[in-house]
Amino acid sequence: MSNQWLSEMQEQKIEELLSKMTLDEKVGQMNQLSPSIVGGFDLPFPELIEMVTEGRISHEEFSKIMQNAEMDYQEDNIRAGRIGSFLMNNPKKSNELQRIAVEESRLGIPLIFGYDVIHGCRTVFPIPLAEACSWDEGIFEETARIAAREARSRNIHWTFAPMLDLSRDARWGRIAESPGEDPYLASLYSRAKVRGFQGKKLDAGDNLAVCLKHYVAYGAAESGQDYNTVSMAKSLLYNAYLPPFKAAVEEGAATVMAAFNDFNGVPCTVNEYLLREVLKEKCGFQGFVVSDANAIDDCIRHGIVADLEDASKKSCIAGMDMDMNSHAYSGYLKQQVEAGEVPEALLDDAVRRILRVKMALGLFKNPYSPEEKHTLYDVLPKEHVATALETAKRSIVLLKNENILPLKKGQKIALVGELADMSSEIVGSWSMGFNVEDCVSIHQGLLNAGADVSYAKACGVTSPFQPEELQSVVKDADIIVAVVGETISMSGEASSRADLSLPGEQEKLLEAALATGKPVVAVLMNGRPLTIPWVDQSVPAIVEAWQLGIQMGNAVAEVLLGSYNPSGKLCCTFPAMAGQCPRYYNHPSTGRPGAKSKFSSRYLDAPLEPLYPFGYGLSYTTYQYDNLTAEQAKDMIIAKVEVANTGDCPGEETVQLYVQDITASLVRPVKELKAFQKVSLQPGEKRIVEMKLPKSSLGFYDDDMNYLLENGEFNVYVGTNSKDCLMEKITVIF
Numbered sequence: 001m002s003n004q005w006l007s008e009m010q011e012q013k014i015e016e017l018l019s020k021m022t023l024d025e026k027v028g029q030m031n032q033l034s035p036s037i038v039g040g041f042d043l044p045f046p047e048l049i050e051m052v053t054e055g056r057i058s059h060e061e062f063s064k065i066m067q068n069a070e071m072d073y074q075e076d077n078i079r080a081g082r083i084g085s086f087l088m089n090n091p092k093k094s095n096e097l098q099r100i101a102v103e104e105s106r107l108g109i110p111l112i113f114g115y116d117v118i119h120g121c122r123t124v125f126p127i128p129l130a131e132a133c134s135w136d137e138g139i140f141e142e143t144a145r146i147a148a149r150e151a152r153s154r155n156i157h158w159t160f161a162p163m164l165d166l167s168r169d170a171r172w173g174r175i176a177e178s179p180g181e182d183p184y185l186a187s188l189y190s191r192a193k194v195r196g197f198q199g200k201k202l203d204a205g206d207n208l209a210v211c212l213k214h215y216v217a218y219g220a221a222e223s224g225q226d227y228n229t230v231s232m233a234k235s236l237l238y239n240a241y242l243p244p245f246k247a248a249v250e251e252g253a254a255t256v257m258a259a260f261n262d263f264n265g266v267p268c269t270v271n272e273y274l275l276r277e278v279l280k281e282k283c284g285f286q287g288f289v290v291s292d293a294n295a296i297d298d299c300i301r302h303g304i305v306a307d308l309e310d311a312s313k314k315s316c317i318a319g320m321d322m323d324m325n326s327h328a329y330s331g332y333l334k335q336q337v338e339a340g341e342v343p344e345a346l347l348d349d350a351v352r353r354i355l356r357v358k359m360a361l362g363l364f365k366n367p368y369s370p371e372e373k374h375t376l377y378d379v380l381p382k383e384h385v386a387t388a389l390e391t392a393k394r395s396i397v398l399l400k401n402e403n404i405l406p407l408k409k410g411q412k413i414a415l416v417g418e419l420a421d422m423s424s425e426i427v428g429s430w431s432m433g434f435n436v437e438d439c440v441s442i443h444q445g446l447l448n449a450g451a452d453v454s455y456a457k458a459c460g461v462t463s464p465f466q467p468e469e470l471q472s473v474v475k476d477a478d479i480i481v482a483v484v485g486e487t488i489s490m491s492g493e494a495s496s497r498a499d500l501s502l503p504g505e506q507e508k509l510l511e512a513a514l515a516t517g518k519p520v521v522a523v524l525m526n527g528r529p530l531t532i533p534w535v536d537q538s539v540p541a542i543v544e545a546w547q548l549g550i551q552m553g554n555a556v557a558e559v560l561l562g563s564y565n566p567s568g569k570l571c572c573t574f575p576a577m578a579g580q581c582p583r584y585y586n587h588p589s590t591g592r593p594g595a596k597s598k599f600s601s602r603y604l605d606a607p608l609e610p611l612y613p614f615g616y617g618l619s620y621t622t623y624q625y626d627n628l629t630a631e632q633a634k635d636m637i638i639a640k641v642e643v644a645n646t647g648d649c650p651g652e653e654t655v656q657l658y659v660q661d662i663t664a665s666l667v668r669p670v671k672e673l674k675a676f677q678k679v680s681l682q683p684g685e686k687r688i689v690e691m692k693l694p695k696s697s698l699g700f701y702d703d704d705m706n707y708l709l710e711n712g713e714f715n716v717y718v719g720t721n722s723k724d725c726l727m728e729k730i731t732v733i734f
Contacts, residue, residue, distance in 0.1 A: 005202055005252065005360040013364070014355045017107060018348055022081075023334050025107065026347045029084035029354050030322050031330045032114070032290065033074065046294055046325075055489035058424065059431050078111070079104045082330065084354060085112045085322065089432065091155035091374040098155075102367045109355070110363040117159035117208065118177060118430040119143070120549060121150035122377045122438075123384040126395040127428035127527055128163060128189075130546030132179040132571035133617070134394035135654050135676060137192045143391055144196025146384050148208040150433070153376045155369035157361055158209040160257060162193035164244040165214055168584035170575060171224025173495030176429055176527035176547070178219055180571030181584040181614060183240050184673045187247035194251040202254065203362030212248050214259035214292060216274060217241045221261055224581060225496050230261045235666060237263075238701035240586075246283050254287045254357045258320060260295055267302045269295045270311070275319030282705060288321035288353035296326035308332065316342050321350035380438055385551065392548035392555035397568035398618040404519050404541035406562025406620060407479060413451055414477035414518075415443055416458040416470055416509060417484050419525045428527055428547030429492025438550045442483055442523065445553025449561055459509035461487050470512055480513045481560065482506075483523045488547070491527025500531040500578045507534065514538060523556060529574040533611055544568075565620045567652040567678075569721065574612035579603070585614035585722040586669040593670075615656050615673070615721035621647030621683065625655075628726040630716040632733075637693040641718045641726065645681035652680045655689045658717040658725065659698060664710055666702060671722055674698075691718075698732060709734040 006014075018026075052062040077083050078100045088094050094113050101111045119125050125143040134140075144162075151159060166186055167175040179189040190212070199207040217237060221228040232241075245256070256279060259268040268274055269291055279285045296311045305311040312328035313336050323329040336342040358364065377384075398405070407413065419425060423439035446453045454477065458469040474480055484506040489495065501507070513520045521541040524530065535542060543566070545556050558564040575583040580603075592600045594608065602608045626642045639657055655678075658671040675691045699709040711733050719725030 006356060010359050014352055014359060017109065017355060018352060020107060021351070023337060023344070025081035026351045027329055027333045028080070028082040029109065029351045030333070030347070031083055032085035032087065032322050032324045033083055034087035034293070034325045049293065053489070053492065053494045059427070059429075059488065062432065075100055081105050081107060081109065083111065085114060087115060087325075088113045089115045089154060089156060091369050094155045095368050098367050110358055110367040112157050112358055112361070112363065113155055114158035114160060114211070115151065115156045116161070116430055116432055117147050117151045117156065118161045118163070119147070119428065120431065121147045121154070121433045122435070123147070123150060123380055123388050124427045124431045124434045124549040125388055125391050126546060126548045127176045128179055129176050129527065129572065130395040130548060131391060132185065132189055133397050133546070133568040134391065135185065135569050135571070135678070136394055137188055139391050139394060140189050140192035141196035142387055144193045145199070146387060148197045148199070149206045150377045150384075151208055152206045153369070153373040155374070156208065157363065158211065158255065159197060160211045160213060161197070162190060162210065162248070163213050164190050164248065165217070165219030166241050166244070167219035167572070169219075169221075169224040169582035170500055170529040170572070171496055171498060171578060171581050172219060172221055173226055173491045173497065173528070174219070174493055175529075175572065176491040179244070181573060182571065182586065182673050183243040185571055186244040190244040190248040191251045194248050194253050198252060198254065202360040203365070205362065205366065209254035209357055209361055210248070211255040211257050211290065212245050212253050213257035215245055215256050215268060215279065215289075216259060217263055218259035218261050226494050227260045230263050232264070234703045234705070235701055238705050242278070245279075249283050249285045254360065256285065256287065256289045257292055258289055258295065260292050260298065262302055262304075267299050267304055269299055269320060270304060270314040270318045272318040278705075280319060286353070287357055288350065289319060290322040291315065291320055291324045291326065293324050294326050296320065296323050296328040312336065313341055316346055316350070321353050388549055389551040389554055392551045393558055393564045395546060395548060395568055396555060396559050396566050397544040397570055397616075398566040399542040399544050399612060399616075400536060400540070401618055401620070402540040404479070404521060405543070405560065407560055410452070411478040412476060413446065413453040414473040414480045415446065415453050415455045415483070416473065416480065416513065417482050417506070418457050418460040418463070419485055420483035421455060421457070425488055426525070426547055426552040427488070427549055429488055434550060440551055440553035442553045442556050445555070445557035446560070448554055449557040451557065451561060459505055461485070461506065462504045465505040465508040465512070467512060470509065474513070474516050474518060477518060479519045479521065480516065481521045481523060482510055482513055483525055484509065485525035485530070486527055488527070497528075498578060500529070500575070502530060502532065502535070510535060510539060521560065529572055531575055531577050531611070533576050536611060562620065565649060565651050567617070567619060567654065569615050569617040569654050570612055571614070573610045573614050576609070576611040577606045579606060580610065583610050586672050588667045589670050613721050613723040616723070617721070619647070619651045619653070621645055621649045621651040623651070623653050623681070623720060625719055625726055628718050628728050630728040630730050632695070632730065635695050637695060637698070637716065637730065637732070638690065639693065639716055639718055639728075640688055640690045642686060643679060643681065643689050644686040645683055648683055650680065650682050652678055653720065654678050655691070656719060656721065657691050657693065658722060659693075660715040660717070661698065661700070661710070662713045662715060664700070664712070665708065666700065668700065671717060673722070695732060695734060
C-alpha cells in the first residue's frame with residue numbers, strides 16, 4: 001500500500017495521533033490477539049489450529065468455533081489502548097469491541113479485524129494451486145473481489161491472503177495454497193489478487209486489506225517439511241521467490257506476513273535484512289508487517305533468542321510491526337524502550353504503518369459494520385455461484401485421454417471412490433466460512449446433469465478396498481469413473497508427505513476396475529501433485545480436478561459429459577517419483593544434464609523427466625503449432641506463431657512463450673516463462689498469435705540485487721507446455 005491511498009490531510013491526522021500516543025498505546029497498536037476463550041473452554045488458539053490441521057475437528061466445526069469465540073476479559077485492555085487488532089469472524093462481537101475502542105478509549109483509534117479468507121468466504125472457490133491452473137488473471141481477480149465482498153459483510157477488514165510462496169516440492173503440504181512454481185505466473189496472480197481484494201479504493205466499504213504471505217521462501221523448506229530451514233543464494237531469492245511479493249507491493253498491497261522459516265540461518269521474523277533492507281527499503285513497501293501466529297515466540301525454539309523478552313527486542317529492531325498472539329510486545333516492548341534497548345523511533349515507524357492501513361480502510365470514518373449486512377450472504381447470490389462454477393471448470397486439467405472422454409450420451413456410469421460422494425471434502429484446506437449445504441459432490445453433480453449413474457464407495461482414501469461393492473455397480477455399467485486422491489487433511493499446513501502416491505488402497509480400486517475390461521476414467525481430487533506413473537501407464541483417461549470448491553461436482557460433470565472442453569494448464573510439475581523432488585521446469589542449466597555417458601544428471605532407478613511438465617494440459621480437440629518467428633523491434637521482442645485447431649470441437653489454447661539466456665554471468669534457468677496468450681479456435685481454424693515481450697524482462701538480478709541486462713543470444717520457445725515447444729534463436733543487444 002503506497003501513500004497514494006491517503007491524502008495529505010489523512011497523513012497529518014496520523015502524525016497528530018502519533019504525537020499524542022503514550023508508549024503503552026503505541027505498543028498496543030502493535031499487539032494482535034486471537035481467541036483465547038473458545039466455546040466456553042480455556043482453549044488456546046494454537047491448540048485449536050492443531051486440532052483442525054490434524055483432522056480432530058472439521059473445517060466446518062473450526063469455523064463455528066471461531067464464530068462463537070468470545071473475546072471477553074479484554075474490554076479494559078481495549079479501553080486502555082493496549083490492543084490494536086483481533087483475529088475474529090463474529091460481526092456482532094466485533095462491533096461491540098469496536099465500540100469500546102472508538103468510544104471509550106482515550107484516542108478512539110479503531111481496531112482492525114483479521115481473518116483467513118484464503119480462497120473464498122461464504123463462496124469457496126478452488127484451492128489456489130487449482131485456480132492458478134486456469135492461467136486466467138480475470139478469474140484470479142474476480143474470485144478475490146467476491147471473497148472480499150462477502151467477508152466485509154461480516155466485519156472482517158483484513159485477510160491473510162494471498163499466499164505467494166513459490167513451491168517446487170510436492171511433498172510440502174502448503175503447495176495447495178500456492179500459485180505454483182513459476183515466478184512470472186505467480187506475479188500475475190499476486191497483482192490480480194491485490195486488485196481483487198483491495199479494489200480501487202480500500203475505503204469503499206466492501207474491500208479487504210491483503211496480507212502477502214509468507215515472506216519469504218517458505219515454500220522452499222528443506223525436504224518439503226513444513227516450517228523447515230531454507231538456505232539459498234540471494235540471486236535465487238531475487239529472481240524466483242521475491243518477484244510475486246515485489247509485484248504485489250507495486251500493486252499497492254497493504255500488509256505482509258513474515259514466514260515461519262529461517263532464511264540462511266536467521267528466522268524471517270527477526271531478519272532485518274529481509275524486513276527492512278529488502279522489503280521496506282528496496283521494494284518500497286509502505287504498509288505494515290505482521291508475524292505469523294506465535295512466530296515471535298517460535299524464535300526461542302529456533303535457538304536465535306534465549307527467551308520471549310529477547311525475541312521481542314530482536315523482532316522490533318528487525319522491522320516486525322505487529323505481533324500475532326505471542327504476547328511479546330505487550331509483555332516487554334515498553335520496558336525495552338524505556339531502558340534504551342529499542343529506539344522509540346522504531347515503534348513510531350511501526351505504528352505509523354498500522355495507522356496508515358486503518359486510515360486507508362476507512363475505519364476512522366466508518367468503524368462499524370451495519371447489522372443488516374451480517375446475514376447478506378447467508379443465501380449465496382446466483383452470480384457468486386456462477387463464478388465458482390466457471391472458476392472450477394477453468395481449473396480442471398486433462399492429463400490423459402485415449403478417446404474415452406467426453407462420455408457418450410446415454411452411457412451408464414459406475415461411479416466409485418469415497419471422495420466422489422464427500423461434499424465436505426471438495427473445498428480444500430483453509431475453507432472457513434462455507435456451508436456444506438452449498439457444496440456439490442461429484443456424485444451429485446453427475447445427477448444434476450442428468451447422467452445415468454450408479455454409485456458405490458468401494459474404497460476409502462484410507463479404508464480398505466471392498467471388491468464386492470465395486471462389482472455391485474459395474475456389472476450393468478458402460479464405463480467406470482473412479483474418484484481418487486486425498487482428503488483435506490492430507491494437504492495444507494503441517495501436512496507434508498514423503499510418499500506422494502495415492503493413499504491407502506486406491507490403486508487396488510483402479511486395478512480391479514481395469515480388470516473388468518470396461519473403460520476407466522480416473523478423476524483426481526487432491527491438494528498437491530501426486531506421483532501416479534502406474535495410473536498414467538494403465539488408466540486410459542485421467543482428469544486432474546483438484547479440490548475445486550463448492551461447485552466441484554457440477555464442474556467435473558460438465559467436463560466428463562462434454563458440455564465444457566477443459567483448457568487448464570498445470571502451474572506445477574508432476575514428478576514421476578517423490579525422489580525427484582524438488583522438481584520444476586525452470587531449473588538452472590547443469591554441466592552434464594543428459595550426456596550419453598555414465599556421467600550425467602540421470603537417476604539410476606528413475607526417469608530424469610517428470611510425469612507431466614509445467615504448463616501441460618490436454619483438450620478434447622488438438623492443436624498444431626507452426627512457423628515460429630522471433631525478432632527485435634526497438635525495446636521489444638516480438639514472437640509470432642501459427643496455431644491451428646486440428647480437432648473436431650471448439651477449444652481454448654494457452655499459447656506459452658519461454659526464453660533461455662544461453663550465456664550469462666550467472667547460471668540461468670533452462671527456460672523461463674515470459675508471456676502467454678489464450679486463443680479460442682473453432683475446428684479447422686488457424687490463427688497467427690503475436691506476443692510482445694519487453695527486452696527489459698530478459699534481465700536478471702545478481703547477489704547484490706543489481707538488475708543486469710546482458711547482450712547475447714537467447715532461445716525463444718513457444719508451445720503448448722514447457723516441454724513441447726518450437727524454438728528460434730535471436731541475438732539481443734540492449
